[in-house]
Amino acid sequence: MLYTSTRQKLEHITATQAILQGISNEGGLFVPSTMPKIDFDLGELSKWSYQEIAYRIMHLFFDEIKDEDLKYCIEHAYDEKFDTQEIAPLVHTKTGNFLELFHGPTIAFKDMALSILPYLMLTSKRYNGEEKDIVILTATSGDTGKAALEGFANVDGTKIIVFFPQDGVSDVQKQQMVTTEGANTFVVGVKGNFDDCQTTVKEIFGNKEFAEEIAKKNYKFSSANSINIGRLIPQVAYYFASYGKMVRDGKLKVGEVMNVVVPTGNFGNILASYYAKQMGLPIGKLICASNSNKVLFDFFKSGTYDRNREFFLTESPSMDILISSNLERLLYHISGEDTNIVNDLMTSLKKDGKYTITDEMRKNLQDFYGGYADDEMTKGYIKKVFDEEGYLMDTHTAVAYAVYDQYIKETQDETPTVIVSTASPYKFTHSVMTAVDKKYDGISDFELLDHMQNLLQGDLPKAMDHIATREILHNTVCNVNEMKDMVSKFLV
Numbered sequence: 001m002l003y004t005s006t007r008q009k010l011e012h013i014t015a016t017q018a019i020l021q022g023i024s025n026e027g028g029l030f031v032p033s034t035m036p037k038i039d040f041d042l043g044e045l046s047k048w049s050y051q052e053i054a055y056r057i058m059h060l061f062f063d064e065i066k067d068e069d070l071k072y073c074i075e076h077a078y079d080e081k082f083d084t085q086e087i088a089p090l091v092h093t094k095t096g097n098f099l100e101l102f103h104g105p106t107i108a109f110k111d112m113a114l115s116i117l118p119y120l121m122l123t124s125k126r127y128n129g130e131e132k133d134i135v136i137l138t139a140t141s142g143d144t145g146k147a148a149l150e151g152f153a154n155v156d157g158t159k160i161i162v163f164f165p166q167d168g169v170s171d172v173q174k175q176q177m178v179t180t181e182g183a184n185t186f187v188v189g190v191k192g193n194f195d196d197c198q199t200t201v202k203e204i205f206g207n208k209e210f211a212e213e214i215a216k217k218n219y220k221f222s223s224a225n226s227i228n229i230g231r232l233i234p235q236v237a238y239y240f241a242s243y244g245k246m247v248r249d250g251k252l253k254v255g256e257v258m259n260v261v262v263p264t265g266n267f268g269n270i271l272a273s274y275y276a277k278q279m280g281l282p283i284g285k286l287i288c289a290s291n292s293n294k295v296l297f298d299f300f301k302s303g304t305y306d307r308n309r310e311f312f313l314t315e316s317p318s319m320d321i322l323i324s325s326n327l328e329r330l331l332y333h334i335s336g337e338d339t340n341i342v343n344d345l346m347t348s349l350k351k352d353g354k355y356t357i358t359d360e361m362r363k364n365l366q367d368f369y370g371g372y373a374d375d376e377m378t379k380g381y382i383k384k385v386f387d388e389e390g391y392l393m394d395t396h397t398a399v400a401y402a403v404y405d406q407y408i409k410e411t412q413d414e415t416p417t418v419i420v421s422t423a424s425p426y427k428f429t430h431s432v433m434t435a436v437d438k439k440y441d442g443i444s445d446f447e448l449l450d451h452m453q454n455l456l457q458g459d460l461p462k463a464m465d466h467i468a469t470r471e472i473l474h475n476t477v478c479n480v481n482e483m484k485d486m487v488s489k490f491l492v
């Protein structure tokens with residue numbers, strides 16, 4: 001299995017090279033040169049552990065990695081760091097089947113990929129005889145940052161630098177990041193929004209002189225953002241796992257089709273479901289849920305992607321994104337792997353902030369349905385589902401639920417559906433608690449943790465234990481145009 005780029009035909013890139021490098025030299029994203037098909041019976045999925053499913057999926061994409069090495073990565077990633085042996089449990093309520101991807105160390109779905117990426121990265125380093133230290137450079141809308149820090153802190157041979165929008169993440173998210181221990185970690189607040197952070201990080205990646213400069217100091221950049229194929233592929237596994245659980249729980253018969261609803265920002269999670277479908281998992285509709293930054297909704301409706309619009313800070317901050325990086329991979333696939341088309345579209349995105357796909361390409365988008373929900377609707381659904389079904393959704397999951405409800409009303413499609421639940425409500429206490437009852441307004445995020453625990457009568461997740469009183473270890477703030485200098489300063 002070899003990898004190529006969305007912007008140029010490449011012939012010799014192996015999985016481990018793609019993982020090490022993060023992004024292709026000409027700025028494209030790595031994609032598998034052919035989509036592997038599953039080589040097992042779907043009926044097996046309900047019997048296998050999460051780790052077994054992860055292995056069955058990942059070895060198809062990463063066949064270069066020896067079985068024993070891949071199994072080592074998987075066993076060390078999906079272990080007691082997760083608060084349930086199931087790793088990704090499926091919870092049924094009266095109206096929803098929630099795939100809970102938030103049982104890892106930072107209680108958001110980024111843990112699913114970022115707990116394994118450091119192992120894949122070290123394996124890749126070894127396979128390629130790479131002796132330089134790997135510098136993970138990451139822009140985060142809140143959740144990636146902490147999950148990457150958690151994964152890479154104190155990993156020998158790596159350093160990690162995280163940039164987050166200073167005023168664009170929740171108090172809890174920020175506190176989680178700035179209290180990270182580990183001598184190899186560096187966390188910086190940026191006076192700008194997530195797109196500013198992401199664009200600048202991409203520019204730093206693309207800066208060849210800078211790469212040479214740091215190479216002299218024995219460093220090499222890589223990425224923990226979902227543009228790294230080493231993040232995308234592990235995410236494919238949980239769609240297979242959820243199918244097995246739908247069968248196990250009598251919601252589906254083996255071979256029947258299910259839909260998925262995915263709360264979407266950078267388009268990584270939903271792209272993983274698209275890959276699962278291409279590999280042979282019977283998925284019908286891929287329902288893409290956005291918040292008020294509904295650039296994807298408009299794209300699916302009109303075929304035009306246009307980022308020239310007002311940017312909203314919403315109560316689902318991890319989805320406050322106007323440039324969904326992974327969409328480039330979808331464009332590559334739906335254009336019949338035409339790198340010229342992708343180049344043209346990406347050039348107009350850079351130049352004009354927008355592009356329009358061809359009618360041919362639009363035909364290949366028929367499996368997708370786009371919807372969106374604003375904050376008010378989102379909070380309405382948090383309350384409704386909690387009052388009526390006793391299930392407390394976080395704001396991101398609630399965006400997905402809201403769009404799912406619209407979808408059913410619009411289409412009457414009764415296909416069993418998995419709602420991807422991307423964060424624990426404990427991560428967004430203020431938004432969630434005030435949705436349930438306005439009386440919680442005016443109380444700090446941190447105090448609300450206790451109120452939420454009372455409401456749910458369960459244990460506080462380990463990630464939130466004593467969060468308010470942890471020592472702040474990172475307090476650097478910079479402007480967007482100072483980000484590169486920050487990187488230089490850190491890499492002595």
Ligand SMILES: *Cc1c(COP(=O)(O)O)cnc(C)c1O
Nearest residue numbers: 143265266267268269318422423
């Ligand atoms: C990152 C994130 C998303 C968006 O996922 P993408 O893969 O970027 O589309 C949704 N919800 C939460 C809680 C997240 O952290």
